[in-house]
Amino acid sequence: MRLLEVRDLEAGYGDVQVLKSVSMHVNEGEVVAVFGSNGSGKSTFLKVLAGILKPWGGSIKYMDQHIEDLSPEDRVRRGIALASEGRRLFLGMTVEENLILGAWTRKDRVKESLEKVYSYFPELYRKRKDLAGDLSGGQQQMLSIGRALMSGPKLLMIDELSLGLAPAVVERLAGILLRIREEEGISMIVVEQEVSLALEISDRAYVFDLGEIVDEGRSEDLLKRDTIRKTYLSVL
């Protein structure tokens, strides 16, 4: 069952086109990785899906309904949540205030959402009264994912999961994500520069280059593919 279907998506900033005829899909309960070199349009793609950036053309169908014209607020309300690149946390607010704001579109379920997030990230519970700006990079990433989870998403999009984090922290985060997928049945799009990680935690993957999808397939197949191994995994 398709949760998200993107067809011929085009977008950019000012006069500069970044995404060129991007088509992809995400099935229910599936983890999809998106990777590619810097500037290939991965983050722009997520911004368009979240409604932060308006597309120039193409279509986005979510749960069989067109959502191109929906505001970010309406998309969050329908279950599309983004853990942004750079985390975009409210650094001058406490951890708990950040999480509470994540439930902006379902204010009646704050308590149960908080309990759920704290069960996945006990560290956040211990730090709940601290300012987000005082957290370590790994804790901030947990907060970013936790805040996105507070809206009760069906599709969770994570931009640059491993950016600036120690390998041990990334491994732990990846484990928690898989647990969330298993227990909550949430579909995910994970944009990631660390290709081996992206392929490890995903079912399928899309490869972006200069705003276009240049390769796609099941993650286990892509891991074996020579072009992928040479270009992105530095295997000679």
Added chain:
Amino acid sequence: MDTVLQLLVESLFLGTFYAFMSLGFSLTWGVLNIINLAYGSYIILGAYLAYTLHIYLGLDPVLSLPLSFTGGFLLGLFFQRFLMNRVMNLEPFMVLILTFGLDIFIANALNLIFRADIRSIDVPYAERSHLLGPLIITEVKALVFVLSLILTALVYLLLHRTWTGRAIRAVALDREGARTVGVSPEKIFLITSGIGTGIALASGNLYGVLQGFTPFDGGMLTVKAFLVSIVGGLGRVESAVAGGLFLGVLEVFTGFYLGEGWKFFASLIVMFLFLILRPRGLLGGKYYGET
């Protein structure tokens, strides 16, 4: 010693009023990134509104406070929706020009209606004072102090304990982050503008009982709100309180020891020193150059 104590109490009273008066200016600057040069004229507008309600309906300015706030809130919504939204995404200079024009318009409209004579709201308790040990407490100043304190605390609670308040702070900290969680910055701009203008008009009620006013006093009040925001820091209640108290102490002590003429000049010198040496203000909040 008694003199210094008296001056400190006067500073506390005046500083707390300045803190409340400047909250709207600081909030609008911190959240919308707008320096509203018409802010002082909003305060004067509030003073004339309270004056009119007092003269024609016999309404005490304290009782007409909610009316001034509501009127200001609606005015803020209107200005934001039909004026500010048109220039917010253009050069910052455009916002300055627009609010400067608005300042001139309000001042001249008030001059047309009320003339330029000094007006004052003559409440029955204006001249009453009480001895408290070595201190002389003027009833009207104490009343303005208590009301400013309560209203500032209410704004603090609004910003920290309500959904709307948290969203206002979130937009001030990171607009795109706020959008990510589903908060619409555009709606928050409207609400913040409403609250900011509401605070300005409500503080006009208090200003009107503290001293006489004319339609052209707005400019000086804008400078004071500007100074409080620079000295305290932007967009936080605590910052406005720190900046307000600082200005209160500075004005009262300079006025007493150097003469009334030095008050404003000393404030300007301090403001320039902060702009150059400590641009994040006393509490190290948002930098005035940050967007």
